[in-house]
Amino acid sequence: MSLDLQRVKALCFDVDGTLSDTDDLYKQKVARFFPKFLFGDPDHAARRFVMWAEAPGNALLGFADTLGIDDEMTAIINWMSRHRHQSSKKFLLVPGVDGMLAQLKGKYPMSVVSARDERGTMRFLEQFDLVKYFDVIVTGLSAEHTKPYPDPILLAARKMDVNPEACLMIGDTTVDMRAGKSAGAQTVGVLCGFGEKEELLRFGADVILETTSELAKILIS
Secondary structure (H helix, E strand, C coil): CCHHHCCCCCEEECCCCCEEEEEEEHHHHHHHHCCCCCCCCCCHHHHHHHHHHHHHHHHHHHHHHHHCCCHHHHHHHHHHHCCCCCCCCCCCECCCCCHHHHHHEECEEEEECCCCCCHHHHHHHHHHHHHCCCCCEEEECCCCCCCCCCCHHHHHHHHHHHHHHHHHEEEEEEEHHHHHHCCCCCCEECCCCCHHHHHHHHHHCCCCECCCCHHHHHHHH
């Protein structure tokens, strides 16, 4: 499990669970509905539930991985993106992400590659003044197909003027790993969102990080 750092010329970041954190206060409230005798780790179960509620598209696509119905689920997610109403929810930032992006800015072209719709993506980025870090923003409807297809990463690579194989896809779900590998990119799985270490590795993660903010440590020597 390692990266070929010489290959990395550009970075692609997922949003939900990678840059955007779960609402820990909401998680604490939800956890009481996950009794320990049914759930070995109620806090973990509550976190997964909150992530599903906040990013149902990613959750459904991750579930589709196990059923082999990616095409059908992607069509549903695209429909949801076009028809859902804008939420007034305030986002949370994964701790340390702002500093990490500041460290990497100028060293690599960077892109957002999100399955979230454009309005939701921009609301998150603008809330934390993150737009300045990114050269390209690809959202759920930017490409013909969304993740787990490679299309969004291929589009981001083209706009950053790099080969897809030179990209590093950073995400928290099997959907991100599959999209990255399908595009020929290297992948980093982070454990601050949906994903479990074992499943991220199974779907091709080259490196696993506890949190996205650790990325600068492995890219800047």
